[in-house]
Amino acid sequence: MLFKRVKPLDQILATAEKKSLVRQLGPFQLTMLGIGAIIGTGIFVLTAEAGQKAGPGMMIAFVIAAVVCALAALAYAELASMVPVAGSAYTYTYGVLGEGIAWIVGWALVLEYTIAASTVCVGWAGYVNGLLTHAGWGLPHFLQVGPMDGGSFNLLACAIGLAVTLLLVLGTSKSAKVNTVLVLIKIAALTAFIFVSLPAVQDQNFHPFVPNGWGSPMGGIGVLGAAASIVFAYIGFDAISTAAEETKNPNRSIPIALIGSLGVCTIYYLLVSYGAVGSVGAQPMLGPDGVALAPGTPAFAAACVGSDALVCSKEALAHVVRLLDHNTIGGFIAFAAGIALPSVILTMTYGQTRIFFTMSRDGLLPGSLAKIHPRYHTPHVITLITGTFVALFGALFPVGILADITNSGTLFAFIMVSIGVLILRRTQPERPRPFRTPLPWLICPLAIIGCLLLFLNLSKEAKITFFVWGAIGLVVYYLYGHRKSHLANGTEPV
Numbered sequence: 001m002l003f004k005r006v007k008p009l010d011q012i013l014a015t016a017e018k019k020s021l022v023r024q025l026g027p028f029q030l031t032m033l034g035i036g037a038i039i040g041t042g043i044f045v046l047t048a049e050a051g052q053k054a055g056p057g058m059m060i061a062f063v064i065a066a067v068v069c070a071l072a073a074l075a076y077a078e079l080a081s082m083v084p085v086a087g088s089a090y091t092y093t094y095g096v097l098g099e100g101i102a103w104i105v106g107w108a109l110v111l112e113y114t115i116a117a118s119t120v121c122v123g124w125a126g127y128v129n130g131l132l133t134h135a136g137w138g139l140p141h142f143l144q145v146g147p148m149d150g151g152s153f154n155l156l157a158c159a160i161g162l163a164v165t166l167l168l169v170l171g172t173s174k175s176a177k178v179n180t181v182l183v184l185i186k187i188a189a190l191t192a193f194i195f196v197s198l199p200a201v202q203d204q205n206f207h208p209f210v211p212n213g214w215g216s217p218m219g220g221i222g223v224l225g226a227a228a229s230i231v232f233a234y235i236g237f238d239a240i241s242t243a244a245e246e247t248k249n250p251n252r253s254i255p256i257a258l259i260g261s262l263g264v265c266t267i268y269y270l271l272v273s274y275g276a277v278g279s280v281g282a283q284p285m286l287g288p289d290g291v292a293l294a295p296g297t298p299a300f301a302a303a304c305v306g307s308d309a310l311v312c313s314k315e316a317l318a319h320v321v322r323l324l325d326h327n328t329i330g331g332f333i334a335f336a337a338g339i340a341l342p343s344v345i346l347t348m349t350y351g352q353t354r355i356f357f358t359m360s361r362d363g364l365l366p367g368s369l370a371k372i373h374p375r376y377h378t379p380h381v382i383t384l385i386t387g388t389f390v391a392l393f394g395a396l397f398p399v400g401i402l403a404d405i406t407n408s409g410t411l412f413a414f415i416m417v418s419i420g421v422l423i424l425r426r427t428q429p430e431r432p433r434p435f436r437t438p439l440p441w442l443i444c445p446l447a448i449i450g451c452l453l454l455f456l457n458l459s460k461e462a463k464i465t466f467f468v469w470g471a472i473g474l475v476v477y478y479l480y481g482h483r484k485s486h487l488a489n490g491t492e493p494v
Helices: 009-018 029-038 047-082 089-093 099-134 153-172 172-200 222-234 251-281 298-304 318-321 327-340 341-363 380-396 400-428 439-458 461-486
Strands: none
Touching: 029 172, 029 251, 029 341, 047 089, 047 222, 047 251, 047 318, 047 400, 047 439, 089 099, 089 222, 089 400, 099 153, 099 327, 099 341, 099 400, 099 461, 153 341, 153 380, 172 222, 172 251, 172 318, 172 327, 222 251, 222 400, 222 439, 251 318, 298 461, 318 327, 327 341, 341 380, 400 439, 400 461
């Protein structure tokens, strides 16, 4: 019975109407929400790690990751337009594959949203700590990084996580307006990078193009290993679907925002990666045996001491521009990243709170978590809880570990949504579909295969964390959600 409690889609829509959020977001705000989530730590920080794994071949890795995410986006667009309710992949799975699998998906989404928000907190803190140090106002080292990086507590990462949480409690529309401004700042920074780097491109910087090969399952390196990491640079477009319940005319607005935001970001990423590789090179650091060192290891850190290589930089784009003797523009890019990265933290934390809100509304989590603030009309209880964990994880863990763990939950959610589209095409072919995935029996299987391939090429630590977290989730479900489920007990809120 665990995986046979399927909540009819009509019932999902009816439940949302009984205890709903205010519809106040249009297609432009939604698209900006998606761009705000996508453009962030992935391109500003993880470009260096992708270069260490794939060399100049990271350009192909960006394309591979974009194609896989685009395929998944088409599946998301169909389900989000059919079921414009908060909850993202969790809600869709509940209505197609059943409560047990929906719980696993919702539990896995914690890895995507909460850990992703923490990842960006760390990336933001790195840029701002660098700016403060350059200005002579740097914090002591033990407050700049967490214990795994040789410090004690990343103070700025914690502070930005808490600040974004407060903004979300105050209201969605206020958050969306701030987010739009921050997105425009990020686009300006990337545009400046492109204009500076493209004229400096030299052919020799692309050779050898794939120094570490294409990679292999379980390897975590090469072009496929880089693509598995670069997925982090694209995730966030699905956060748009978590805002479905707060969207005006969601049947039209959500598909526009999903596909539009992913398309804009892909174009920028290809130009940025081409400029970075072509202007200063992106060859990996090698060990004594001539094999590329794994990023994030003591050997890699030692090899990077005193090096100006792109793969060693903690602020990759600003570093490239400074190497090209454009120090003022480099400073602007670093400043823009420091100002604008909080939009990604905002979007990821927003998405997580809406998923928890929906799970609580279904009885799988305590109902007190779904309380709506009488003045701000936001789920303030779960927002405060989620934001606290985002801040603490950011304060204690390094960016690389957090990013890899994020991708494991993300790829699993993509797979479940793609499966859901195929099942609904068979079981409910007559249901209205304001947006229809083109060639679904080709698109969705390709999305599933692509996600599985990238999942296998994640680091071993990320895959282990995913399965351990999933096991913990099953225990929690059996102890609480399986017994308290409104669907099972006939206790839907009225």
